Amino acid sequence: MSGQQPYAVTVPKGYRVGPWEVREPLASGAFATVYAARRTGDGAPGLPHRAALKFLPTGTRTPRQLRHLRELAEREVELLGRLRSARLIRMYETLTVDDPDHPELDGATVLVLERADGSLDAVPAPVPDPGAVLAQIGEGLAQLHRAGWVHGDLKPANVLLMRDGSVRLADFNMAAELEGTHAYTPAFSTPDYTPPELLWPEVDERGARIRPSADVWAFGVLAHVVLTGTFPLPGGTAEARCDAASRYARGADELRLSPALPDGWPEIIRACLARTHADRIGTDALLRRVEEAAGVARSPRSPRLRRPRPPFRRRHPVLAGALATALLVASGLGTAAVVANRQAARYDGTPVYEAVPVAPASDYGYHRCPADSVCFFSEHNGHGEMCSWQESDRDWQSGNRTCPWAADHPVRSIFNNIDDDRQLSGVAYYRGTDFSPAGFDRQRKSQRTGCSGVNSMGNLAGTYAPLSHELVSSCSYRPSMWGVLVSLW
Structure with missing residues (x-):
């Protein structure tokens, strides 16, 4: 790597981050640098032998720069963690560099991505x-x-x-x-x-x-x-x-x-x-x-896993303590998860890991959500209690299917597992019954409490307590006049 070329994050060849060894730089922009990497440790099951490591310097810089960089990292982690698509680059896991001896790298967020040519x-x-x-x-x-x-x-x-x-x-x-x-x-x-x-x-x-x-x-x-x-x-x-x-x-x-x-x-x-x-x-x-x-036919739709494997991520402080909640992700069904207490190795290549086995369980993660259903969970990453539907429901407490725990417990995560061949495949959720925007949410001025597109899985920030949901054709919509009046009121 030339010392003359500016990089957002300079990482020496051979540096170890978790099971990955950094190789040559692939690309660099104003906010991040991407390096080729090869897997040298065991890592989570299913990880490839080659990947691209995207380093974002979220542990250094001025406080104002840090806020901006952490926001950028959070956006990418959230999107790639929630969406699975044949045309979006795949994210295997996220890591946080813990290396006080090298402050220029300490605290950096690392996205482990599918390697492109x-x-x-x-x-x-x-x-x-x-x-x-x-x-x-x-x-x-x-x-x-x-x-x-x-x-x-x-x-x-x-x-x-x-x-x-x-x-x-x-x-x-x-x-x-x-x-x-x-x-x-x-x-x-x-x-x-x-x-x-x-x-x-x-x-x-x-x-x-x-x-x-x-x-x-x-x-x-x-x-x-x-x-x-x-x-x-x-x-x-x-x-x-x-x-x-x-x-x-x-x-x-x-x-x-x-x-x-x-x-x-x-x-x-x-x-x-x-x-x-x-x-x-x-x-x-x-x-x-x-x-x-x-003159091309529609690209074949990638096979859709009806009981999807959770993403390959680990419990870790994704943004060095900047994010309000950690991103917990399973490393595979019926396998051991690895919690990286210090996920970066030193320059001598010695990895620092503590492996914590997780017993196989049939109620683990998002995969519990039945095919062609939308599921809400009481804990992050598809954990805790679950309520699932295949259609809209105007009232979770007294409708055809009830969700008792949602009466006094916020929804922490959601998986929209609805078949994407359906005409209505998005799901919008509301704080009130009958699809009404009960309560007040400063973060969302629209009528909905939230909306998740098909194949979306992820955690909900804040204290979401929806009591109804409806299937919609798209999460992009034009509010009704009633919704505009309610938001103004």
């Missing part, structure tokens, strides 16, 4: 089979948006190419979960892929408001770059192209796409790069048009 940004033009690549990117965006998330930083560097030729979306530091029609994200993005309305956004204490249409704009820019090697807006610098985007959004200039675009693609890109967010094409319609233009 490279990013789209590193592929020399022209991109082989660009239509198929763009179709898979569109599929990944559709999966994210259906689950109620916005990527927030789609660009070639965050599109990874796997060894088998498939595509994965990655880098979810800016990702945000929708709350109604909007989400909130830090006011950081890549200018060339940012829609005009977000180039100079209004930012409050929660960040900038963002919609799925921001990802659609980014896809339009990315598609133009992949297909022609040029940006769709003129300018020799990013600043000049931002100025061109602003003039275009105001109607002072027209969009002039490259004549080198293949048939069908100019119309798609124009639909993505509409001047206003309301005029941009929806993600599902975009995916259909991209697949038609690319």
Whole structure:
């Protein structure tokens, strides 16, 4: 590793983190550095022999920088811990470096990710089979948006190419979960892929408001770059192209796409790069048009585990004490879990572990949730008591199926295991009966207490005490007038 090149986190080759040995750097951005790694210890069952370690320096820097970095790390850990998709990079586990002898690394958060062969940004033009690549990117965006998330930083560097030729979306530091029609994200993005309305956004204490249409704009820019090697807006610098985007959004200039675009693609890109967010094409319609233009069939849906294995993570302080709750994750059904008291090894390569066996149990984790059901749990990570439904329920206490413990105990975690072939596959939950927003929640101004897309599993922050839930087509919705009046009241 060259000492001249700036890295967000500099880790020497051969450094040990849990069962992983750091190899060469793969990529680095403003907030994180990714290294190749090989597994040298036993680790949890099912861990691969090769992986990518994403280091976020959450243990050093100034207090203000720390808050920002911890928020970015928390976003990515939450999304990858809750969503499983064939088009999203897979996260195997998270670790926290505990190495006081090396303060530059001590406290860093490490995400152990699926190893890719490279990013789209590193592929020399022209991109082989660009239509198929763009179709898979569109599929990944559709999966994210259906689950109620916005990527927030789609660009070639965050599109990874796997060894088998498939595509994965990655880098979810800016990702945000929708709350109604909007989400909130830090006011950081890549200018060339940012829609005009977000180039100079209004930012409050929660960040900038963002919609799925921001990802659609980014896809339009990315598609133009992949297909022609040029940006769709003129300018020799990013600043000049931002100025061109602003003039275009105001109607002072027209969009002039490259004549080198293949048939069908100019119309798609124009639909993505509409001047206003309301005029941009929806993600599902975009995916259909991209697949038609690319001449590819819908990518096969990855097998869906009806009784899924819990994610490969461990109980640990993910953000060095910054997060309010630890992320507890099982290491496999009927196997031993490992609790890493000091999860980083010293420079001499000596790992520091204490293995704590966990007896096999049939009531362990999310896998208890029946197929084609939505399940709520009294403890984090699918533990404790469980209530499951296959349909909506207006009243958990006196409906067709009751959930007695929810009357005086908050819901701590949820698994939406509903079949994604259903027309209604999301689940929205409410504090009151009859799908009403009883009570007051400062964090959520929308009518719902929360909403989880299909295949989502994860912990709920705060004291969620829902008493009803309904199946919905999508977690992205436009509030009713009654919901608006209630929120104003």
